[in-house]
Amino acid sequence: MASSGEDTSDEMFNFKCTACAKRNGNKKAVKYCVECQGYCCQACVDTHEVFPTLVTHTLLDRASFKSEFTTDLPEIPTQRCTIHETNLMNMYCENHDVVGCTTCIALEHRVCTDVRSIQDEIGKLFRQSDFEKVCQNLREKKSGIEKSKEANIALLDELNKSKDEAVKSIKDFRKDLELCLEKMELESIKIVEEEFHRAESILKNQMDKLENEVGRLEKAANDVEKSEGNKAQQFVSIKAAQKLVAEAEADFNTVDSVVEAKMVFVINQNIRDSLKQQLTFGSVFPVTSKQKRTTIYTIKGMREMDIRTQNDTHQGDIHGSCITEDGLLLLADCDNKKLKVVDIVKMSVVDQCNLLGNPFSVCCAKPHEAVVSFNNNTIQFISLSNPISPMNQIKLGHSCSGLCSYKDRLYITDKCISLYIHDMAGTLLQTVSKDNSGNDLFANCQKIAISDTGDKIFVTDSKKGVVTVDTQGKHIETFSDTGVTNALAVCTDYKGNLFVCGNASNNVVQLTQNGKEKLGVVVQKSDGVQNSLSISFDPRRCTLIVTQCGNDKVKFFDLQ
Missing domain, CATH: 2.120.10.30 (TolB, C-terminal domain)
Known part of the structure; x- marks a missing residue:
């Protein structure tokens, strides 16, 4: 069995030394110090006997109390008031079922009729079943909160994944748009090329006709010149030339008169204007609220x-x-x-x-x-x-x-x-x-x-x-x-x-x-x-x- 002054962290005590517990120690308490408002192990009791400021402190044990305790030391609260930090939570208001320090009770429960001193009436106030029930409730509540925490972690992970997927969908959509634009570009160039080849073909056909007429007219002119001196042949050549000129005139009139050979591609400005009107590729649906609904839908x-x-x-x-x-x-x-x-x-x-x-x-x-x-x-x-x-x-x-x-x-x-x-x-x-x-x-x-x-x-x-x-x-x-x-x-x-x-x-x-x-x-x-x-x-x-x-x-x- 470990001695009273020894740190025995694997043992369980009804009362632990308050000072050592603050340093994560686990020592059995043997006295209660009124002025320190805490339990003391043997080492801390010895310290009280050494330092002059502590020598006057009142150290209590079971024998110091008139009431009969079932334990070796008086059962006194050690938790301090969060409002009045120098006071212990040693009072209980039965009317409101709350604990507090003497100052809290005096200020907030002065009209209450059932106010108790916890250390004086702990035998009547404490029920082991309450202790076990509270411990069970705390464990269940802790478990529920931990599950909620795990659920929130999963939701955060889901949120991060959804963000990554949203960004990816935006980039993929841009790639799709680029593919569409590339296709539109190729189709636009294609219709330009088709129109060019159509117009080019018409102009080349006309040039071929004109060159053919020029050749025929040149030959007729040569024939007329060569027939000089022979009036009969000259007459035939003149008539043939006149016929050729008439035919050339008729052919020339049937050829379209092209005064301009230029093509213009008219841009569909609606495409650009429509894109300019769009600030984003789409919309972000807000994260669905997980707040519970407890009423009936209508x-x-x-x-x-x-x-x-x-x-x-x-x-x-x-x-x-x-x-x-x-x-x-x-x-x-x-x-x-x-x-x-x-x-x-x-x-x-x-x-x-x-x-x-x-x-x-x-x-x-x-x-x-x-x-x-x-x-x-x-x-x-x-x-x-x-x-x-x-x-x-x-x-x-x-x-x-x-x-x-x-x-x-x-x-x-x-x-x-x-x-x-x-x-x-x-x-x-x-x-x-x-x-x-x-x-x-x-x-x-x-x-x-x-x-x-x-x-x-x-x-x-x-x-x-x-x-x-x-x-x-x-x-x-x-x-x-x-x-x-x-x-x-x-x-x-x-x-x-x-x-x-x-x-x-x-x-x-x-x-x-x-x-x-x-x-x-x-x-x-x-x-x-x-x-x-x-x-x-x-x-x-x-x-x-x-x-x-x-x-x-x-x-x-x-x-x-």
Whole structure:
């Protein structure tokens, strides 16, 4: 056993020396100094007996108090008041459940009737259960703050990456512009060359005709001169020359009289003027606010758009939808085997590509890349560059229905009893199908959404409602409500809420992201929704998009 004056940092004491603790020491206290207002180890007690200014200090132990302590030393607070720094926090106001120094109590709690001296009544005031509860709360709060800190670090990393991607997109756009300008330059030079060759050809043909006429006239003149002396031949030569002159005159009149051989290229000033009017290549969408929303959304306005395009052979059956980082809407048109791109501002289909199968769901995997799931156990990556185009396919060992991507992970439901977690190469990492008791977690799992913090996975189940699991597949909560029948699709608002559509109840409800609290109904049947298949939310414009079974009309609900 270590002696009382020895630094025994691996031992635990009820009372530690206050002075040594300030130097990160760990010594057992044997006395309490009234004037120093702190506990002293044997070495500090010895110091009190050496220095003249300390000799007069009152050192107390258990025997110095009339009350019966259960410990060797009096239990006295050592924390000093943050306002009156020379005072100890040795008073407790039971009326307000706060501690303070004598000055604080005198100034702020003079009318309070239940004021206690902590050291005198600690036996009545202290409860071990309070101590354990506070320690547990502190640990939980610390853990929660650390998670928030980690989330902010991840957000900062995401922000840095998005900035780099934004700068890259600007530079790439400039390169595209340069390519366009180069093409325009080559086309401009081409039409100049074509016009030059056309005019040059005309002038050369005229020169050839004129030179031919000059030769004929020179020959006729020679013939007339040579016939001198022979009147008969002279007469023939004159008549032949007169005919030639008449023909030359006629030919000369038919030749265009070119008074100027110069070409001018008229610059389209609108191109330059249009560029001058643009200060930037585009706009920066502000970072989406992560501040939680705790109130129900209401509909401010509703728009409708027909997404039918040429060569569509069936009515629209949009089973999946999502919003890209650029604010475009992707639609998985199942029956027409197409992925369509909608400009929400222009309310028009601006691009599309044909697919080899019937797409059930779509999600964004990267800033310029999407993933589509098919009913033939296949997923396919889609390039979102203009124009969009199919990329590589991956065959999986299970059915593919709902689809969601988060941080290099793909979450896929089989429209039955399992949720599969894959990496981006298609490697199966985990299968989630049982709850914590070993029972089936799903009955008919459908679409998927990830919480704003990335720690929860929400899966709609047409028979059970909304099932929430953590990233390890552990069951957290199952939401079920009689007002939501055949829960089919789910998405987040990026502010702590979920939207869940009931395919049979013809509505969209709002839940908190704890997965169990319903805030209310946002869209109902009277708003024109029937047999909804997918929902997505545009946080930039606060717009909820709803697609419907066998319907080319997509509904846009502007919320507030």
